[in-house]
Amino acid sequence: MSEAVEALVIGAGPAGLMAAEALMAPGRRVVVAEAMPTPARKFLMAGKSGLNLTKDEPFEAFAQRFSLGTGALPRTPGYLGNREAAFGPAEVMAWARGLGIKLFTGSTGRVFPVGMKASPLLRAWLARLRAGGVELRTRWRWTGERFRFETPEGPREIRPGVTVLALGGASWPRLGSDAAWVPWLEGAGVGVAPFRPANMGFRVAWSTQMSRHFGAAVKGTALRAGDLTSRGEWIIGRHGIEGGGVYEISAPLRDGAAGHVDLAPDLDRSALAGRFARPKGKLSLGNWLRRVLDDPVKVALLLEWGRPLPMDAAGWAALAKALPLRHQGPMGIATAISSAGGVTWDSLTGAQELQAIPGVFVAGEMLDWEAPTGGYLLTACLGSGLHAGRAAAARLAAMSAG
Structure with a gap:
């Protein structure tokens, strides 16, 4: 069976739903096809621990946290580069409030719904789309x-005037982002950069002495890799390290930059050396270090990653200020928060339209970009969906006028 519609959106995550919102208009048939039984599964999973919508900071600073992948044109995507047309933190907050969602901003600038959950926002959003004539079809696999x-109901075919692809990247495939679309687009002449994990943990082959600290949160440190520094908390797990503090430096660490941990970021080296100069006396090495650092988890990391151990106070201070972060590579993409890679920017027009397939636009994590957690990912998915949807709507208007 075949049917004609004005607009087709494939993928019902944040990018796809925002594209549908930009496309809906009185009398216009907009169909959203979603392979999973319910829409926005990854969005709902992200909201289980508190839905971080965006980061309340100036747009210019916000846009600097994004990096474009290989094959990028010497320009910034429309949803980040053109302030007047961009969908940044202020616009995300206004959009959510327009759905009746009350927000609050935390001490770090992260913005959350007062209820912390994603489901009330999604219900209100879907209701608005239905009221606007958007038809959501689940279990429709392209x-x-x-x-x-x-x-x-069996095989179906749609003949759309314009199409927006918002099929996600390659992280959390069980929630629908399985990158099955890659060979299809490559076969049509679209450039696709290989997917890599982003905002992920790192594997560590711990010694048996570290088992007592599995599950412990590491606080009061600074992680450094490349040009990035993170003061966020992170977790010692059975198979490695993860958590917000690690995710913030994960891109350069994944790409080969050396990682270091500053166990006392609020002390300079000379002040820390003064502490290490305290006599050890008859104390064991572990007990002496606990008196100096006042944190058994930091002591465990110092002994785990710091060998060969120093012989004097200055050496201990230098080690504690730049402890090598020893790992065996990133954890797999299937459990990464997001993914890097995707449709290359030189395969697109400035309207996010595929040059190889005119009338088909791309949004969300299908695109080759990455950003840290903290509201950046979701804002960019919403913004790129809006940008693609507006461009597709403009194409429809031009087709009608011509």
Whole structure:
């Protein structure tokens, strides 16, 4: 069976739903096809621990936290580069409030719904889309052919005027972002940079002495890799390290930069050396270090990653200020918060339209960009979806006028 619609959106995550919102208009048929039984599964999972919508900071500073991947054109995407057309922190907050969601800003500038959950926002959003005439079809899996789907009712084909692809990247495939679209687009001549994990933990082959600290939060440190520094907390896990503090430096660490831990970031080296100059006496090494650092987890890391151990106070201070972060590489992409890689920017027009397939636009984590956690990821997915949806709507208007 085949049917004609004005606009088709494939993928019902934040980018796809925002594209649908930009496309909906009185009398216009907009269909959103989603392979999973329910929409926005990754969005809902992210909201289980508190939905971080955006980061309340000046747009210019916000945009600096994004990096474009290989094959990037010497320009910034429209949803980040053109302030007047951008969908940044202020716009995200206004949009959420327009859905009736009350927000608050935490001490670090991160913005959350007062209720912390994603489900009330998603329900209000879907209700607005339905009221605007958008039709959501779940369990509609795109086969890669243009545009055929496997559905509970059997094979179906849609003939759209314009299409927005918002199929996600490659992290958390069980929630729908399985990157199955890659060979289909590559076969059509679209450049796709290989996917890599982003905002992920790192594998560590711990000694048996570290098992007592599994699950412990590491606080009051500074992690450094490349040009990035993080003061966030992180977790010692059975298989490695993860958490917000690690995610913030994960990109350069993944790409080969050396990582270091400052166990006393609020003390300079000479002040710390003064502490290490205290006589050890008859104390064991571990007990002496605990008196100096006042934190058994920091002591464990110092002994785990610091060998060969120093012989004097100055050496101990130098080691504690730049403890090598020893790891065996990033954890797998299937459990990473997000992914780097995707459709290259030189495969797109400035409107996020595929040069190889006119009338088809791309949004969200399908695009080759990355950013840290903390509201940046979700804001960019919303913004890129809006940008693609507006461009697709403009194409429809031009088709009608012509």
